[in-house]
Amino acid sequence: MKAIFYILVLMLFLSCSKDDSSNSSEYVPTPLALKVPPLFTQKILPPAIPFANPQTVEGVALGKKLFFDTILSADNSQSCASCHAPANAFTDASQFSDGIDGVFGNRNSMPIFNAAFNYDEKFFWDGRSLGLEQQALEPVENPIEMHNTWGKAVADLQNTTDYPDLFQAAFGTAIISKELVTKAIAQFERTLISGNSKFDKHLLGTATLTPQELNGFNVFMDETKGDCFHCHGSDNNPLWTDNIFHNNGLDAVFADLGLGQVTGDPNDNGKFKSPSLRNLVFTAPYMHDGRFNTLDEVINHYSEGLQNSPTIDPLMKKVAQGGVHITTQEKADLKAFLLSLSDYEFINNPDFQN
Amino acid sequence: MRKLITILVLSVIVFSSCVEDEVPALQNTNVSLNFKHNWDGTTVTNANFNTIQYLTAEGDELSIERLRYLISDVTFHKSNGETIVVEGYNLVDVTNNENVSYVTPIQIPIGTYTNVSFTFGFDNTDNISSAYTDLNSESWNVPMMMGGGYHFMQLEGKFIDNTATETGYQYHTIKAVNNTDPMNLVFQDTFFTVNLGEVIVHNNSSVDVSMNIAEWFKGPYQWKLNDWHSMLMPNFAAQVKMYDNGQNVFSLGAVN
Numbered sequence: 001m002k003a004i005f006y007i008l009v010l011m012l013f014l015s016c017s018k019d020d021s022s023n024s025s026e027y028v029p030t031p032l033a034l035k036v037p038p039l040f041t042q043k044i045l046p047p048a049i050p051f052a053n054p055q056t057v058e059g060v061a062l063g064k065k066l067f068f069d070t071i072l073s074a075d076n077s078q079s080c081a082s083c084h085a086p087a088n089a090f091t092d093a094s095q096f097s098d099g100i101d102g103v104f105g106n107r108n109s110m111p112i113f114n115a116a117f118n119y120d121e122k123f124f125w126d127g128r129s130l131g132l133e134q135q136a137l138e139p140v141e142n143p144i145e146m147h148n149t150w151g152k153a154v155a156d157l158q159n160t161t162d163y164p165d166l167f168q169a170a171f172g173t174a175i176i177s178k179e180l181v182t183k184a185i186a187q188f189e190r191t192l193i194s195g196n197s198k199f200d201k202h203l204l205g206t207a208t209l210t211p212q213e214l215n216g217f218n219v220f221m222d223e224t225k226g227d228c229f230h231c232h233g234s235d236n237n238p239l240w241t242d243n244i245f246h247n248n249g250l251d252a253v254f255a256d257l258g259l260g261q262v263t264g265d266p267n268d269n270g271k272f273k274s275p276s277l278r279n280l281v282f283t284a285p286y287m288h289d290g291r292f293n294t295l296d297e298v299i300n301h302y303s304e305g306l307q308n309s310p311t312i313d314p315l316m317k318k319v320a321q322g323g324v325h326i327t328t329q330e331k332a333d334l335k336a337f338l339l340s341l342s343d344y345e346f347i348n349n350p351d352f353q354n
Numbered sequence: 355m356r357k358l359i360t361i362l363v364l365s366v367i368v369f370s371s372c373v374e375d376e377v378p379a380l381q382n383t384n385v386s387l388n389f390k391h392n393w394d395g396t397t398v399t400n401a402n403f404n405t406i407q408y409l410t411a412e413g414d415e416l417s418i419e420r421l422r423y424l425i426s427d428v429t430f431h432k433s434n435g436e437t438i439v440v441e442g443y444n445l446v447d448v449t450n451n452e453n454v455s456y457v458t459p460i461q462i463p464i465g466t467y468t469n470v471s472f473t474f475g476f477d478n479t480d481n482i483s484s485a486y487t488d489l490n491s492e493s494w495n496v497p498m499m500m501g502g503g504y505h506f507m508q509l510e511g512k513f514i515d516n517t518a519t520e521t522g523y524q525y526h527t528i529k530a531v532n533n534t535d536p537m538n539l540v541f542q543d544t545f546f547t548v549n550l551g552e553v554i555v556h557n558n559s560s561v562d563v564s565m566n567i568a569e570w571f572k573g574p575y576q577w578k579l580n581d582w583h584s585m586l587m588p589n590f591a592a593q594v595k596m597y598d599n600g601q602n603v604f605s606l607g608a609v610n
């Protein structure tokens with residue numbers, strides 16, 4: 001009887017306790033909050049950080065080291081930074097980038113910043129990768145980029161003296177995998193936040209735009225002139241992109257199907273992601289194929305160079321006339337405004353340098 | 355005997371200690387508004403986009419490539435004159451088939467309502483520039499040179515113009531503004547109340563709201579896309595016509 005009594009008492013104290021069987025010895029790296037600029041906090045949604053890959057001090061440090069390390073390429077000659085250099089807002093100055101074998105791709109290297117605010121998490125010009133972790137998987141094995149295998153890359157990392165300890169610190173295991181490599185790189189890339197341009201300071205009241213820059217902003221926002229804001233953000237969307245895919249009238253016939261190649265839907269042919277208009281001073285050449293060397297060429301394209309095609313975006317206006325034909329002065333003003341979106345603090349941030 | 359009583363008491367405690375509170379008789383429920391779309395009775399979803407296949411009252415052939423619109427302040431009207439206002443908004447995105455069902459964020463008492471209504475767009479109280487981070491993230495804003503605030507609708511596609519050329523149209527609705535004098539903007543309200551009529555709310559009611567897209571081009575103004583297809587946001591007269599045509603766009607569908 002006594003036994004039954006004690007069992008029931010025990011049951012009473014156990015019956016409602018929550019399951020707290022978590023392993024107290026489980027390693028937890030140091031959480032690291034992203035440094036979100038004040039305008040971003042005010043205006044847009046918080047960054048999208050995967051539940052399965054939280055930001056940590058150790059993970060970001062490891063990701064940074066991996067980003068700048070040539071060990072990921074087959075012949076140890078190229079790192080991520082080879083085509084995504086800090087001085088170029090994490091792109092490069094070439095129309096197309098050459099891989100370790102000297103073979104060139106057919107897309108312009110995309111700049112990397114504010115990727116944590118790409119809420120749909122579709123990456124590459126054609127959106128084929130869902131998530132930064134997935135995106136980072138590709139270049140290592142791409143035969144015209146790092147031309148490596150993940151097996152070799154992981155083995156090389158495992159055989160170093162320092163990386164196993166760094167993975168242990170970042171993820172609680174010294175056993176390296178491609179998934180952990182890309183998780184670390186993605187963590188570093190999410191820290192690459194650009195939000196301190198002259199225009200940002202203008203909105204915060206700490207800088208004054210010139211009359212020309214202000215005129216250019218008005219051209220940008222005027223639906224009868226530039227009408228850039230429908231795809232490229234505004235003073236209320238500091239990303240300066242919608243991160244959506246559009247056919248912006250570059251070609252009548254497509255040499256590159258873009259999104260259409262990924263979805264298989266002919267209605268998506270010729271569509272590419274709207275790039276952010278931040279940091280244009282560092283990111284020439286422009287467009288998915290780097291066809292325009294200067295911002296003047298870009299502006300001329302939208303003003304009078306539009307090419308009609310079945311999938312051209314309805315937002316492209318006066319296509320039959322080649323575009324909206326803004327004046328020479330308006331073009332100069334628009335360019336001045338666009339350059340005010342350049343964030344010199346970003347490209348010089350010591351946290352982002354090798 | 356005392357021990358036995360103690361054991362019985364403890365047993366009762368053990369076996370009753372984790373029983374959740376009894377759920378009271380259900381009085382309130384969430385209501386789901388399901389936004390459905392048609393062209394004069396023919397169902398339209400994003401699967402029907404990108405093909406020129408619809409004929410306007412004017413005789414213009416058009417396609418739809420993008421459709422999203424804002425509704426706000428769903429209101430349940432009781433027979434005694436009381437109303438339950440569901441503060442908030444929903445950006446219906448037909449293009450991506452997102453937010454086409456809107457579940458009221460508050461529970462509504464089960465019962466009969468003489469009318470369920472919502473605001474198309476934002477009324478002036480809610481149409482505050484830059485106020486909503488999710489809408490800003492969707493680039494749903496209206497430039498300050500046109501009064502600021504937010505779009506109410508973006509309907510875009512192509513039509514066959516009078517030169518037989520596929521031409522883009524952007525049927526964007528905003529608060530009408532005459533910005534001829536940038537220093538003295540003149541506004542006219544273009545948000546409107548959509549009255550769906552009587553709805554009996556059951557447990558987890560589902561209310562279909564139908565938008566006949568053709569009505570935007572039908573009446574009272576028979577829309578001529580050749581005249582008005584682009585740059586309509588700063589076009590005061592066009593915005594007023596959109597408002598007029600919008601009055602007949604929505605209707606109540608099935609209620610379950």
